Amino acid sequence: MSNLQLISESVQKGRAKETVTYITEAIKEGVSASDILNNGLLDGMSKLGVRFKNNEVYVPDVLVAARALTKGLEELKPLMISEDIKPIGKVVLGTVKGDLHDIGKNLVKMMLIGNGFEVTDLGVDVSAESFVNAVKENEPDIVALSALLTTTMSQQGEVVNALKANGLREKVKIMVGGAPVTQTFCDEIGADAYAADAASSAELAKSFVIHKQ
Secondary structure, eight states: OOHHHHHHHHHHTTOHHHHHHHHHHHHHTTOOHHHHIIIIIHHHHHHHHHHHHTTSSOHHHHHHHHHHHHHHHHHHHHHHHHTTOOOSEEEEEEEBTTOOOOHHHHHHHHHHHTTTEEEEEOOSSBOHHHHHHHHHHHOOSEEEEEOOSTTTHHHHHHHHHHHHHTTOGGGSEEEEESTTOOHHHHHHHTOSEEOSSHHHHHHHHHHHHHHHO
16 A cells, blocks of 8 residues: 555544654655645545545544644645645635534534635634625635524625625635525525535535636
8 A cells, every 4th residue: 555545544544643654754755745635635534525424434533534634734734835735725714603613614624624725714603794804814715604503594694795795795605504504595695505514515615616717
């Protein structure tokens, strides 16, 4: 098994130390940062995402794999910078105002990073104004909004309206998700896409940036 396959496997199993070790070995062998990233780290997270979507692995498995991915990216970062590797797209992400839930948001974040995105995570209880400011500052391709309560769902619509009011709506794709959120609600508030789970969110985001290119 090649080091790239070993990196992929170690990410899927959530073995951070092994991931770093195999990356170090691959770098010594002269493997490019691009290969290590795409065919090792991101390959592992992508495969785990498919298994998560199929209910073959669960939230704790994804969180452990995310730690391995993060450690791997830290190890690879200097080489990525030297090779000038760019993310495939940029996402501003957050849980809307009045909502303090973050597990779903964090899963989406890791799936996005695992698919090559640069993610600006605004955290929880994020106001529409804060989303607007983050879009102005970061110029993302996508804004991803999470809401886990029926009482905070309407805040997703507030963010859409705030982006419209500031002339930013046409510059970004807006994705919404969370337990009470539906495709019907997504359509009602004028968002671009609804995703039922973290893996689907990453797939949708990827389709948006590929279509944009």
